[in-house]
Amino acid sequence: MKTIKPLQSALLTVVLLFSFSSAFTQNATEIIKKADDKWNGEKSSQGTMTMTIVRPTWERTIQFKIWTLDRDYSMTLITAPAKEKGQAFLKRDTEMWNWMPSISRMIKLPPSMMADGWMGSDYTNDDVLKESSIVVDFNHSIIGSETIDGWDCWKIELLPKEDAAVVWGKIVKWISKSEYLQMKTEYYDEDEFLVKTELGTEIKTMDDRKIPSRLEIIPADKDNQKTIVTIDNIKFNVAIQNSFFSQQNMKRLR
Amino acid sequence: MIWNISWKNVWRNKARSLVVVCAVTLGTISGVFVAGMMNGWVDQRIRSAVYTEVSHIKIQNPKYLINEELKHTIPNITEISDFLNNSDKVSAWTKHTKIIAMASTSRGSTALNLKGINVDEEIQVSNVKDFIVDNGGDYFESGFKNPIVISEKTADQLRLINYIISQELLDSITDLGADANLISSLSSIKNKRFITEKKFKAQLESILKPNDIKELGAQIMKLAKNYKVRSKIVFTFSGMNGEMSYQSFRVCGIYKTNNAMFDQMNAFVKEENIATVAGFMPNDYHEISIILKDDKENLTSFKDELSSKFPNTSVMTWKELAPDAGMMADFMKIYYYIIMGVIFFALAFGIINTMLMAVLERIKELGMLMAVGMNKKRVFSMIMLETIFLTLVGSIVGMLLGGALIVIFGKIGMNFASVQEGFEAFGWSAMVYPSIDLSFFLGVTIMVIIIAILSSVIPARKALKLNPVEAIRTE
16 A cells, blocks of 8 residues: 555646646636626626716716627617717627717718727727627636735736737736626737726626726826726616617617 | 031130030030939839839729729639730739728727738739838748738838837947947936837937937937837728628738838738638639730730720729829920920020120121122021030030939939928839930930020021121221
């Protein structure tokens, strides 16, 4: 028996190490997936939000209603200010349309507009269309734990896969260990310089779950410039039909 | 006889004749040189229009010209290929796919014409390869996945040009004679990355003395410039079926031609790297570019041949595709003669004046000649020949010197770097290599003779009106 023991323990360590490391990498992806599902994984949602765009010399606030179904469909209706009221955005799969009531025109957003900020914010149209890619397009790994706003978080590094259509060189996310909340995200360029930071704060219970109700996007190299989105209220798993997300409906929305 | 007398008459009052000869010489030199400069310029524009931008003849789907949608590919491409391969007028040809796509990096984005090319064929037709900038990578030679060649302008818009003060830069600046103060102030920002030229300039201006910037600023800018070859660019575009597609490329080379407009719009990728994502079938191409063997002779005839053979395509020559260059090519020849005409018109007054003086001075002599039986025709031609000799001497010397200047500057080039940006915005090179056709000199010579004949009319009439009897008696 005595002779076998070292072998056994060695085997045990190898097995342990192996399962530990594989569990670890799987974990990171799992965490990202859960955090992503928190936002996008529900069957449907309906909410109202307020977006404040802060620029060095001016500031403006836009209010909108938003409906989503699965990951593929979403509808946004601007409710304030009066100038933009009634404008609607429809996303179906990888395409996006914009209804402008002031000129009675429906525009399909062309590729050339994808990199523009949505309604002049730091949030690009492209961000809206490609939201799900943090799970598919990246390799994930846990690089530490940190505490943010009193929440114990995993610090997870996302490196884009070789052929992925991702402009970032690296993304670092802080995701809370309980509730899987995305507390903070940092986007880096290919030389690992910070480009922008996303912050999730003011964790509130909405509908039946805890989510950050205030999202901030802060570009790194532009002083006094940021975009703040606050969720005024949101309901998950509401009854909503596929047919709701149609061009005809964009014009009818109130 | 008359020729001999006229030639001798010219040199009777050497000082006066030489003044006119000098004036004509200077006028001719400037005229010839300006014409040579413009001609060199236009030539360069045409060369770059043809060999960099549009080629001699381009075939497209006529619908594509109206609406640049991907589905408007060239019909009957196999027949066109066969025809071009078998034609002895064609020197080289190639096919492109063309997508208008949005390029983005983490820091910038811009719209581009993404041209899918076959590299081996492309280098026979286009010389973009020769315009790869120093340290700007290469033209599809590095063997990594999904390479793309973009312009310096695009690289700037996508923030793929950084400015970094490196140790090497400090060393070479020291070699250029920078003092220790300058080096130490530069060292303070050593290895710091600046993503725009503007920010780097501002930083330099804040840490360096104005004198140093004047002396070495341009050098520092040049050495600090760092092209981020191998960076990733993500392209967004509507594919064949109208759906939004994404594809990422890595920068392989960065080029800079003389035409800022061309640079701003065009990026090149290997056709096989874009075809699948965009949904192109093997024979889907948007344009065929053709370089002819003898373009002066065959351009229009070959175009007509193609249009009649393939009536459902649009065939255009470079004169239509780059109308500015086409217009220049046709118009410039006339323009040179207009320049010369204006110069000689001004000179004509000087010539008339001099010849009038020569006639009035020799009233007695002319009266004598007429009295001994020299007829009016001969008197007239004598004065006319005098004028022609006078002018021709000046203009021949002028053409020789002007021609020499053109040859010299044609070798070393003239640099208009101070106004480079403005020139290149119009597609004109800032480096000008003057050149001129020999036929231009023949034209100028004929023009000089005509001007001389015209300006001899007034003095000659004056001479003809003389009454020999009275003329002899004048003192």
